[in-house]
Amino acid sequence: MLPVYEGFQRHNSLVGGASLWVMQGKSRGEYQAAAAFLDYVASRAEVEWMPTVTGYIPITNAAFRHMQETGFYSRPGFAGRETAITSLTFTPPNENTRGIRLGNFTSIRSELTSEMQAAYTGQKSVQQALDDAVARGNQILRRFEQTMRGRQLP
Amino acid sequence: MSGKRVTFKNFWLAILLILPQLFLVFTFFYWPAGEALYWAFTLEPPFGGEQQWVGWQNFETVFADPLYWNSVKRSLLFAFSSTALAMGIGLLLASFVDRQLAGYKVYRFIYFWPYAVAAPAVGLAFRFIFAPDAGFVSAINVWFPGLWNPALDGFDAMVLIVLANAWSMVAYNFIFFLAGLQSIPRSLVEAGAMDGAGAVRRMRDLQLPLIAPTFFFLIVINITDSFVNSFGIVDITTGGGPARATDLMVFKIYSDGFKGKDYSLAAAQSLVLMLMVCALTFIQFRFVERRVHYS
Amino acid sequence: MIERTPLLNFTTHAILIVGLVMLLLPLWIVFVASTHDFRTVNTVPMPLWPGSHMVENYVAAWTQSGFGPKMLNSLVMAIGVTTGKIAIAALSAYSIVYFRYRLRMVFFWLVFITLMLPLEVRIVPTYAVAANAFRPLQVLLDVFGMSWLLESVTGLRLVLPEWSLLNSYSGLILPLIATATGTFLYRQFFLTVPDELLEAAKMDGTGPLRFLFDILLPLSKTNMAALATIMFVYSWNQYLWPLLIVTDPAYGTAVMQLQRIVPGPLFGEPPRWHIAMAGTLIVMLPPLLVVVFMQRWFVRGLINQDK
Numbered sequence: 144m145l146p147v148y149e150g151f152q153r154h155n156s157l158v159g160g161a162s163l164w165v166m167q168g169k170s171r172g173e174y175q176a177a178a179a180f181l182d183y184v185a186s187r188a189e190v191e192w193m194p195t196v197t198g199y200i201p202i203t204n205a206a207f208r209h210m211q212e213t214g215f216y217s218r219p220g221f222a223g224r225e226t227a228i229t230s231l232t233f234t235p236p237n238e239n240t241r242g243i244r245l246g247n248f249t250s251i252r253s254e255l256t257s258e259m260q261a262a263y264t265g266q267k268s269v270q271q272a273l274d275d276a277v278a279r280g281n282q283i284l285r286r287f288e289q290t291m292r293g294r295q296l297p
Numbered sequence: 298m299s300g301k302r303v304t305f306k307n308f309w310l311a312i313l314l315i316l317p318q319l320f321l322v323f324t325f326f327y328w329p330a331g332e333a334l335y336w337a338f339t340l341e342p343p344f345g346g347e348q349q350w351v352g353w354q355n356f357e358t359v360f361a362d363p364l365y366w367n368s369v370k371r372s373l374l375f376a377f378s379s380t381a382l383a384m385g386i387g388l389l390l391a392s393f394v395d396r397q398l399a400g401y402k403v404y405r406f407i408y409f410w411p412y413a414v415a416a417p418a419v420g421l422a423f424r425f426i427f428a429p430d431a432g433f434v435s436a437i438n439v440w441f442p443g444l445w446n447p448a449l450d451g452f453d454a455m456v457l458i459v460l461a462n463a464w465s466m467v468a469y470n471f472i473f474f475l476a477g478l479q480s481i482p483r484s485l486v487e488a489g490a491m492d493g494a495g496a497v498r499r500m501r502d503l504q505l506p507l508i509a510p511t512f513f514f515l516i517v518i519n520i521t522d523s524f525v526n527s528f529g530i531v532d533i534t535t536g537g538g539p540a541r542a543t544d545l546m547v548f549k550i551y552s553d554g555f556k557g558k559d560y561s562l563a564a565a566q567s568l569v570l571m572l573m574v575c576a577l578t579f580i581q582f583r584f585v586e587r588r589v590h591y592s
Numbered sequence: 593m594i595e596r597t598p599l600l601n602f603t604t605h606a607i608l609i610v611g612l613v614m615l616l617l618p619l620w621i622v623f624v625a626s627t628h629d630f631r632t633v634n635t636v637p638m639p640l641w642p643g644s645h646m647v648e649n650y651v652a653a654w655t656q657s658g659f660g661p662k663m664l665n666s667l668v669m670a671i672g673v674t675t676g677k678i679a680i681a682a683l684s685a686y687s688i689v690y691f692r693y694r695l696r697m698v699f700f701w702l703v704f705i706t707l708m709l710p711l712e713v714r715i716v717p718t719y720a721v722a723a724n725a726f727r728p729l730q731v732l733l734d735v736f737g738m739s740w741l742l743e744s745v746t747g748l749r750l751v752l753p754e755w756s757l758l759n760s761y762s763g764l765i766l767p768l769i770a771t772a773t774g775t776f777l778y779r780q781f782f783l784t785v786p787d788e789l790l791e792a793a794k795m796d797g798t799g800p801l802r803f804l805f806d807i808l809l810p811l812s813k814t815n816m817a818a819l820a821t822i823m824f825v826y827s828w829n830q831y832l833w834p835l836l837i838v839t840d841p842a843y844g845t846a847v848m849q850l851q852r853i854v855p856g857p858l859f860g861e862p863p864r865w866h867i868a869m870a871g872t873l874i875v876m877l878p879p880l881l882v883v884v885f886m887q888r889w890f891v892r893g894l895i896n897q898d899k
Contacts, residue, residue, distance in 0.1 A: 166344060247557055247558065247559065249556050249557055249558070250553070250556070250557030250558075250559065253552065253556065253557070256538075257537075257538065257540055257541050258540075260538055260539045260540040260541075261540035261541075263449070263539075264449050264450065264451070264539055264540055266540055283557075286340075286358070286559065286562075289340060289351075290340040290341070290342055290343075290349075290559075290561075291342060292349070294346075301689060301690060301783075301787060301790065302787045303787050303790045303791050303794065304690055304691055304692040304790075305690055305691050305692075305800045306691075306692070307691065307800060308691070308693050310691070310800055310801075311687045311691035311693055311696070312687075312693075312695075314683045314684065314686055314687035314691075315683065315684040315687040315688065315699055317680055317683065317684075318680045318681075318683070318684040318703060318770060318771075318775065319684075319699065319702065319703075320729070321680070321766065321767075321769055321770035322702060322703055322706055322770045323728060323729070323732075324721060324725055324728050324729065325718055325721065325766070325767040325770060326706045326709050326714070326770060327702075328717075328721060328728035329714045329716075329717035329718040329720070329721055330709055330714050330717070332717035332720065332721075333714055333716065333717045336716070336717065386611070386614075389607065389611075390607070390608065390611045393604045393607050393608050393611075394608065396600075396601075396604050398601055398604055398605065401608075404608050404611070404612060406887065407612060407615070407616065408611065408612070408615055409883060409887060409890075409891070410615065410616075410619070410880060410883060410884065411615055411618075411619075412825075412883060413825055413876070413879040413880040413882065413883035413884075414619075414829075414876045414879070414880065415828070415829035415831060415847050415850075415875065415876060415879070416829065416831060417831045417847060417850045417851065418829075418847070418850055418872050418875055418876045419618075420850075421850050421853070421854060421868065421869075421872045422618050422619075422621070422622045422869070422872055423618065424854065425621070425622070425625060425865050425868065425869060426618055426621050426622075428863075428865075430634075430636070430863075431633065431634045431635075431636060431638065431863055431865055432621070432625070432636075432638060432865070433617075433621050433637075433638060435636045435637070435638075436636055436637035436638075438636070439636055439637065464614075464615070464618060467615065468615070469894075472891055472894060472895070473894075473895070476891075476895050496597070496600055521710075524712075525710045525711075525712040525713065526712075528712060528831070528832050529831040529832070532831075532851065533850060533851065533854060547712045547713075550712075550713075550715065550716065551715065551832070554715070554716040555716075555719075555836065560716055560720075563716045564716055564717065567713050567714060567715070567716055567717075570712075570713045571708075571709065571713045571714065574708060574709075574710065574713055575708045578707055578708040579708075
């Protein structure tokens with residue numbers, strides 16, 4: 144795992160990546176199909192297949208434990224990969240380390256990317272860039288809030 | 298519009314013949330343009346649902362955003378530099394091909410090739426040619442380490458997309474300048490030569506004024522094209538970066554609308570761009586009329 | 593040549609050759625890069641003479657990107673758009689020029705003004721229309737009370753079916769077919785056809801459709817060829833629209849594929865420029881061939897377009 148500065152507390156790292164969404168307003172049959180599909184995606188065989196053929200992590204704890212028991216992480220070529228899980232589960236997740244779920248997240252991420260590029264290319268100080276990214280991100284969130292007024296996120 | 302002396306009378310057949318075009322134009326041009334207008338005054342939830350009327354708020358947001366003006370500024374810089382470059386080179390090559398020395402047909406033939414290459418293909422080719430760590434231009438980094446890097450330096454990135462766009466536009470300008478120059482009666486140029494005017498003088502005082510209409514027509518076409526065709530080049534080479542140095546207007550509309558799913562903001566920006574393109578096209582129409590008058 | 597000026601002639605040749613190098617060098621570099629192996633293509637400075645790995649690179653680029661079906665899709669799209677544009681341009685220009693009715697000027701301007709609305713500036717709402725291409729028409733019918741009229745007369749409610757253009761050939765083709773320039777070009781051509789032709793045909797009792805198909809269209813062959821070359825290149829090179837409307841790889845076009853073969857850290861891939869450049873050349877070749885072999889028509893079409 145990456146070292147942390149002295150005097151700072153280590154938290155679990157943030158999870159990221161693609162996500163699947165089931166939208167509202169569909170028929171009962173479609174929801175049954177969606178549920179079956181999600182079951183299939185989360186089934187142990189499927190979850191274990193992904194880390195075996197790619198470098199990705201298993202997405203359920205059950206699959207991870209099973210892979211540990213069957214010796215996946217001591218096989219040559221796969222050893223050391225459990226570090227990712229250790230890092231992700233280092234502390235129990237709190238509100239700020241649960242992974243990001245925001246309205247217009249893609250826009251916010253692209254603002255962050257651009258501001259970081261500005262910092263890396265020396266156009267702004269890192270602090271300035273991060274402050275600007277926060278300000279831009281908040282603007283986007285306010286817009287999202289207004290667009291979705293009166294709606295409850297599930 | 299000058300019409301035919303003799304015509305057919307069958308009204309319904311006439312309507313039937315033009316109906317397919319009208320359907321397409323209505324469905325894919327006027328309706329979307331109208332919808333953009335409506336969206337620009339509402340907040341549109343990305344996955345459907347009630348939109349709310351917000352008046353001018355979207356435009357206020359757009360115009361108050363320094364990053365929008367950044368994108369306008371970059372677009373204008375991009376449009377004017379690549380237009381100047383493409384037209385300058387196009388005119389230079391056309392005027393020398395027009396001298397019709399031995400082999401000029403070969404040049405005329407080959408100069409036109411780049412026109413066939415799709416904008417994203419130009420982008421990919423130029424991305425390789427101008428890559429900082431491989432390709433053709435990277436050699437200068439061997440002699441002057443770190444001098445060229447479009448991934449880190451906004452200026453380099455702008456140079457890269459301007460050159461790519463200019464390269465792909467030169468052919469079009471060349472063809473039109475050549476056609477313009479060749480429509481000047483040979484005898485006129487010869488008369489100028491007999492009066493002792495040299496080639497440069499003839500170009501400046503005789504040929505250039507005569508192809509002025511072509512010149513203005515091309516300015517408008519080039520600028521419009523660089524507004525609308527820039528997407529393919531930017532998307533493949535720089536993705537708007539680094540730090541928004543190449544965040545051109547069409548690319549920003551695409552990323553705000555389709556990546557960020559803020560259709561209202563994208564619609565407001567589309568409308569501004571639409572007005573700009575309309576203004577340019579309008580100038581061109583005015584001018585095309587005069588051009589017909591000239592010839 | 594007007595006068596003898598050795599110095600100027602020398603300059604002329606020099607500048608023309610420099611121009612040639614400038615315009616061909618990018619194509620040459622793409623070609624050279626596509627003939628070397630991974631190591632050589634990444635050396636700085638890169639070689640400027642072709643290597644010996646051409647065949648394997650092209651085979652790799654072709655199979656990795658699945659260019660077979662993608663080129664086919666591009667071809668279907670390009671031919672569809674080209675024929676569609678020519679047909680629609682000819683028909684509507686014929687209606688505007690050869691028929692006398694009051695609305696024709698309105699129609700002409702309706703078509704002509706679309707020049708001011710390039711796809712790129714109306715991309716967001718056009719994409720929304722693509723989910724159901726009949727929606728605008730349905731709204732129009734509802735608003736003008738035609739649905740109501742029909743319902744009260746026949747008792748039938750007119751509901752157009754939903755017609756999604758996403759992931760389909762019609763979606764790739766239809767929105768690109770409407771053509772102001774093509775209509776304009778055909779109108780110009782029809783206006784140059786002598787009136788005597790129609791008078792003679794009318795005397796023979798030829799109807800409007802026969803006159804169009806048997807007499808006018810065959811006369812417009814040059815026009816058609818010019819329009820076809822321009823439109824083929826235009827539609828083959830479309831990028832933004834296919835990118836939006838196609839999510840199913842089965843309908844992906846060759847030009848769209850360019851986005852996926854960009855090597856770079858973004859995709860965590862080694863810089864396989866040799867494969868990328870082979871792919872680029874494959875994608876740019878068909879329109880390049882059209883321009884090279886049909887240049888006469890092409891240039892004629894371009895120059896006439898704006899008159």
